[in-house]
Amino acid sequence: TGKEVWPKGDEKVWKAGTRGVDQDVSDITKSFVNHVQTSLARQAYNLDDLGAYQAAALSVRDNLLVNWNETQLNYTRKAPKRAYYLSLEFLMGRTLDNALLNLGLKDKYRKGVEQLGFNMEDLLEKERDAALGNGGLGRLAACYLDSGASQELPLWGYGLRYQYGIFQQLISPEGNQLEAPDPWLENQNPWELPRLDVTYEVRFYGQAERSGSGNGRAAWTGGQEVLAVAYDVMIPGYKTKTTNNLRLWESKPKRGFDLNSFNAGNYEGAVESSNSAAAITSVLYPNDHTTFGKELRLKQQYFWTAASLQDILRRFKNVGKPITEFPDYAAIQLNDTHPTLAIPELMRILIDEEELSWDEAWKIVTNTFFYTNHTVLPEALEKWPVPLVEHVLPRHMQIIYDINLYFLQAVEKKFPGDRERLTRMSLIEEGYPKQVRMAHLACIGSRKVNGVAELHSELVQTTILKDFVEFEGVSKFGNVTNGVTPRRWLDQCNFELSDLITKTLKLEKNVWLKDLTKLEGLLPFAENKAFRAEWAAIKQRNKERLARHVQTTLGLEVRTDAMFDVQIKRLHEYKRQTLNILGVIHRYITLKGMTPAERKKSNRKVVFFAGKAAPAYYIAKLTIRLIVNVARVINADPDTKDFLQLYFLPDYSVSLAEVLIPASDISQHISTAGTEASGTSNMKFCLNGGLLLGTVDGANIEIAEEVGESNVFFFGHLTPAVEDLRYQHTYHPIPIEEKCPALANVLNQVSAGLFGDGAPYEPLLNTIRQGDYYLITDDFDSYIAALAMVDEAYLDREEWIKKSIRTTA
Numbered sequence: 001t002g003k004e005v006w007p008k009g010d011e012k013v014w015k016a017g018t019r020g021v022d023q024d025v026s027d028i029t030k031s032f033v034n035h036v037q038t039s040l041a042r043q044a045y046n047l048d049d050l051g052a053y054q055a056a057a058l059s060v061r062d063n064l065l066v067n068w069n070e071t072q073l074n075y076t077r078k079a080p081k082r083a084y085y086l087s088l089e090f091l092m093g094r095t096l097d098n099a100l101l102n103l104g105l106k107d108k109y110r111k112g113v114e115q116l117g118f119n120m121e122d123l124l125e126k127e128r129d130a131a132l133g134n135g136g137l138g139r140l141a142a143c144y145l146d147s148g149a150s151q152e153l154p155l156w157g158y159g160l161r162y163q164y165g166i167f168q169q170l171i172s173p174e175g176n177q178l179e180a181p182d183p184w185l186e187n188q189n190p191w192e193l194p195r196l197d198v199t200y201e202v203r204f205y206g207q208a209e210r211s212g213s214g215n216g217r218a219a220w221t222g223g224q225e226v227l228a229v230a231y232d233v234m235i236p237g238y239k240t241k242t243t244n245n246l247r248l249w250e251s252k253p254k255r256g257f258d259l260n261s262f263n264a265g266n267y268e269g270a271v272e273s274s275n276s277a278a279a280i281t282s283v284l285y286p287n288d289h290t291t292f293g294k295e296l297r298l299k300q301q302y303f304w305t306a307a308s309l310q311d312i313l314r315r316f317k318n319v320g321k322p323i324t325e326f327p328d329y330a331a332i333q334l335n336d337t338h339p340t341l342a343i344p345e346l347m348r349i350l351i352d353e354e355e356l357s358w359d360e361a362w363k364i365v366t367n368t369f370f371y372t373n374h375t376v377l378p379e380a381l382e383k384w385p386v387p388l389v390e391h392v393l394p395r396h397m398q399i400i401y402d403i404n405l406y407f408l409q410a411v412e413k414k415f416p417g418d419r420e421r422l423t424r425m426s427l428i429e430e431g432y433p434k435q436v437r438m439a440h441l442a443c444i445g446s447r448k449v450n451g452v453a454e455l456h457s458e459l460v461q462t463t464i465l466k467d468f469v470e471f472e473g474v475s476k477f478g479n480v481t482n483g484v485t486p487r488r489w490l491d492q493c494n495f496e497l498s499d500l501i502t503k504t505l506k507l508e509k510n511v512w513l514k515d516l517t518k519l520e521g522l523l524p525f526a527e528n529k530a531f532r533a534e535w536a537a538i539k540q541r542n543k544e545r546l547a548r549h550v551q552t553t554l555g556l557e558v559r560t561d562a563m564f565d566v567q568i569k570r571l572h573e574y575k576r577q578t579l580n581i582l583g584v585i586h587r588y589i590t591l592k593g594m595t596p597a598e599r600k601k602s603n604r605k606v607v608f609f610a611g612k613a614a615p616a617y618y619i620a621k622l623t624i625r626l627i628v629n630v631a632r633v634i635n636a637d638p639d640t641k642d643f644l645q646l647y648f649l650p651d652y653s654v655s656l657a658e659v660l661i662p663a664s665d666i667s668q669h670i671s672t673a674g675t676e677a678s679g680t681s682n683m684k685f686c687l688n689g690g691l692l693l694g695t696v697d698g699a700n701i702e703i704a705e706e707v708g709e710s711n712v713f714f715f716g717h718l719t720p721a722v723e724d725l726r727y728q729h730t731y732h733p734i735p736i737e738e739k740c741p742a743l744a745n746v747l748n749q750v751s752a753g754l755f756g757d758g759a760p761y762e763p764l765l766n767t768i769r770q771g772d773y774y775l776i777t778d779d780f781d782s783y784i785a786a787l788a789m790v791d792e793a794y795l796d797r798e799e800w801i802k803k804s805i806r807t808t809a
């Protein structure tokens with residue numbers, strides 16, 4: 001009718017009881033004390049920092065909820081087209097500081113907790129990271145959520161509520177990575193809202209019987225039924241009331257007990273099904289860029305996509321439109337191929353339950369999904385064994401075969417007689433066993449396909465999906481270069497720099513924090529000496545903050561009158577932490593060969609590494625071991641320790657990144673050309689005035705275009721050369737002593753025991769000596785030359801600061 005009718009009871013009483021967002025310090029202290037007393041059942045007498053953090057978090061959550069409720073009601077009323085981001089990983093990090101920033105309540109909360117005898121910094125440190133992700137892909141999802149809410153877009157995330165996030169990394173006395181569980185929900189999680197009333201059933205196994213009437217329908221029955229329970233996480237936008245939702249599913253048994261077995265005295269059998277249901281969301285798989293074909297992982301993927309689709313469809317049905325209009329109300333972004341089962345699942349719902357024809361259903365599906373590819377590395381492209389899919393999801397296997405049949409018929413029509421093309425493009429890869437190629441399914445089931453940086457998107461179109469571009473036309477394929485939220489990655493983690501920028505640009509902070517092109521206004525200030533001094537002083541204080549952090553967590557003394565050189569990311573051969581550590585060894589050997597007078601003239605440097613290795617990735621773990629043991633020797637060597645220090649910081653996390661990034665003078669992004677799809681920490685370092693040392697790869701290229709090539713340090717072979725070089729390694733290998741004597745010397749010193757027994761490192765060193773798939777031997781000399789240019793540039797400190805300012809600008 002256009003006129004609102006009050007739904008229940010006395011409108012005035014409702015309105016009088018409605019909670020607003022806290023505005024005054026006294027409102028804040030009241031709600032804090034109230035939570036201490038009622039939610040936590042504690043008092044001033046027994047409230048420690050952890051308790052105070054919890055009270056503050058609960059009180060902030062109340063504010064988020066007010067906005068969240070309003071936002072959701074608004075969406076329901078206006079029924080806009082909604083975007084859904086399906087991601088198996090959301091690497092959120094901490095929430096309290098971010099929520100305060102976005103609500104604009106930071107200062108007031110600081111004052112409030114101070115009045116109650118606490119220090120805000122201490123409380124913030126008590127929060128555990130929500131680490132439901134492995135690395136770049138998961139953090140990108142988290143940044144997109146912040147961005148979506150800040151731009152007031154009706155965007156919801158869907159993921160899994162893992163009991164255990166990414167493992168905690170410990171380093172053994174020998175320097176080996178050890179993994180410990182991350183029970184992040186142990187102390188309760190104030191940021192989630194259990195929605196025990198929002199549940200869906202999800203089926204596994206059983207039988208799928210075709211109806212036999214030729215309409216393509218089937219009945220899927222039997223097997224195991226599991227319940228998905230919703231947990232909602234509020235996602236506040238920056239300086240807006242828009243507060244979006246991240247819905248995470250937890251699995252639980254549909255029935256707590258099988259009473260029949262219980263009565264028969266079989267208690268273990270009775271609880272067995274409940275154990276396996278709960279197992280689905282128990283742990284995040286810690287593999288980055290590799291797939292293992294584990295049944296539980298397949299169950300995770302289906303459980304999550306099935307629950308999310310039911311939820312999305314229910315919301316759509318409330319709008320009251322015919323199902324054919326679904327794509328006008330929902331766009332579903334697939335974060336990598338992990339949620340690709342959503343494609344056959346939506347087909348199943350539309351055909352078997354909504355009783356649409358195949359063509360009607362396929363039209364809806366292919367207008368609903370959008371697929372983002374995040375890597376072209378072959379080992380990361382998901383494939384599921386056909387027998388496994390048949391067993392766990394019999395109906396979906398039928399549908400995938402049907403999709404494949406129609407698809408290959410269309411390909412055959414366009415390219416008659418091209419059998420090889422059909423083999424290449426098929427959704428099913430031949431072999432023992434046959435495998436379902438998820439990237440092919442995601443591609444043909446989606447309306448658009450994108451890569452995550454210009455070079456990467458180009459590679460997607462010319463390598464792994466080349467046939468699909470030829471078949472479907474290039475307009476379906478595009479590029480969306482990754483981004484990072486400047487709220488967390490500048491304002492929060494580097495507030496001093498943020499304040500200086502605000503003061504200098506003479507703009508409200510919320511203006512440039514929502515429009516980073518405004519940073520260009522800093523360019524002229526690179527020429528201003530006083531400004532440069534302020535800029536450099538902030539970098540220095542950030543280095544001191546990092547040094548304090550290392551001191552309190554590891555008890556180590558980091559010198560801060562040196563250049564800070566940082567490489568932090570998952571350990572992987574393609575990311576080439578090996579190149580970096582071999583470069584450090586080269587530097588050490590060179591320093592050892594100098595006279596004390598020569599050394600004095602050299603650039604002082606502290607090198608930081610951090611990152612986790614997949615628990616089963618042997619070579620990556622050896623790299624960690626080598627770094628730790630090189631550090632032990634270098635940091636203890638009286639000849640060199642004033643000029644070169646090396647640290648491996650254990651248990652890399654979002655929170656640790658927030659301390660490391662603002663302190664970096666230079667960061668390394670040195671993947672073999674063509675292997676790093678984008679990288680996102682490269683953007684974060686640059687935003688914080690850290691210079692970039694890298695290969696011509698991923699988003700490094702676009703960054704260099706923006707900051708100017710004279711402000712970045714590029715080295716190494718380019719993408720088009722990589723294939724040829726690998727061919728040469730295999731068919732015309734050159735002995736390493738001949739090809740790269742400096743590197744040969746480094747490898748020999750490691751073998752000979754310069755850093756303790758060399759034998760354990762042989763498998764790692766042999767990956768370079770033989771095959772050298774990631775081109776360490778080809779890029780080593782130009783890498784060392786680039787490092788020398790970095791040193792030289794750093795010695796001219798004023799010029800360096802100019803570069804730093806220009807990089808941010």
Ligand code: C3B
Binds near residue numbers: 135138375
């Ligand atoms: C990563 C890529 O390795 C990065 O280059 C990229 O910036 C991010 O995704 C975000 O797009 N990635 C990942 O973290 N895990 C994968 N399995 C594949 C790619």
